[in-house]
Amino acid sequence: MLNIVPLAQLPFSQACENNKQPILSLLIEWFAQSNHVLEVGSGTGQHSVHFATHLTHLHWQPSDQLAYLPNLKARLAHFSLRNLADPVVLDVSQSWPKLASQVDAIFSANTLHIMSKPLVEAFFAGCDQVLANEGCVAVYGPFNYVGQYTSASNQQFDDWLKQQNPHCGIRDIEWITSLAKQHDLHLQQDVAMPANNRMLYFTR
Numbered sequence: 001m002l003n004i005v006p007l008a009q010l011p012f013s014q015a016c017e018n019n020k021q022p023i024l025s026l027l028i029e030w031f032a033q034s035n036h037v038l039e040v041g042s043g044t045g046q047h048s049v050h051f052a053t054h055l056t057h058l059h060w061q062p063s064d065q066l067a068y069l070p071n072l073k074a075r076l077a078h079f080s081l082r083n084l085a086d087p088v089v090l091d092v093s094q095s096w097p098k099l100a101s102q103v104d105a106i107f108s109a110n111t112l113h114i115m116s117k118p119l120v121e122a123f124f125a126g127c128d129q130v131l132a133n134e135g136c137v138a139v140y141g142p143f144n145y146v147g148q149y150t151s152a153s154n155q156q157f158d159d160w161l162k163q164q165n166p167h168c169g170i171r172d173i174e175w176i177t178s179l180a181k182q183h184d185l186h187l188q189q190d191v192a193m194p195a196n197n198r199m200l201y202f203t204r
């Protein structure tokens, strides 16, 4: 018998609860023509469940580093959504997993400030490799403009991040867009989100 871990015992992100609806309102439009979405760094899986529930035309593929998989799987086991796949191991610095279907959209939230700069480079290189020719990429999180914070709270958050790990840090949008461009991904929209975050949307 499947051993179901109670939801209350699993990692939970209040930030995910707060941002999932504003993010969904953009994905409804940006992923309207997409079929197969790969989510990089799914974390608790709260986003995966919410977006698969509301974007029923999509096949949603969650992923994360190996250490995150047990809790991620445990949350998803509570939801029987036909369009939500079993999570796969994906560390952007390793070979990306071979998926049954060609990915035509990639989503990642709150990951680019957690990854070191070489890992952010690996993220875009990986997107380039797995993404269909007409594909798109949407990333959510805090970003800077030419080294300037968009709020005092983001500066405090960045200081805290760097104390945890000096390789972490809020990235400049200019660096992210030039990196994406090297992989034939072009910034189409940069949308202000609640709590001083942004959503960036790239297409081929």
Ligand SMILES: C[S@@+](CC[C@H](N)C(=O)[O-])C[C@H]1O[C@@H](n2cnc3c(N)ncnc32)[C@H](O)[C@@H]1O
Residues within 6 Å of the ligand: 013, 016, 040, 041, 042, 043, 044, 047, 064, 065, 068, 090, 091, 092, 093, 108, 109, 110, 111, 114, 115, 119
């Ligand atoms: C702050 S959490 C965000 C989780 C979730 N997307 C959210 O918005 O709550 C950062 C995520 O980045 C993932 N991550 C960090 N380094 C990674 C790497 N090298 N490859 C893939 N994912 C990575 C972590 O495993 C974690 O799930």
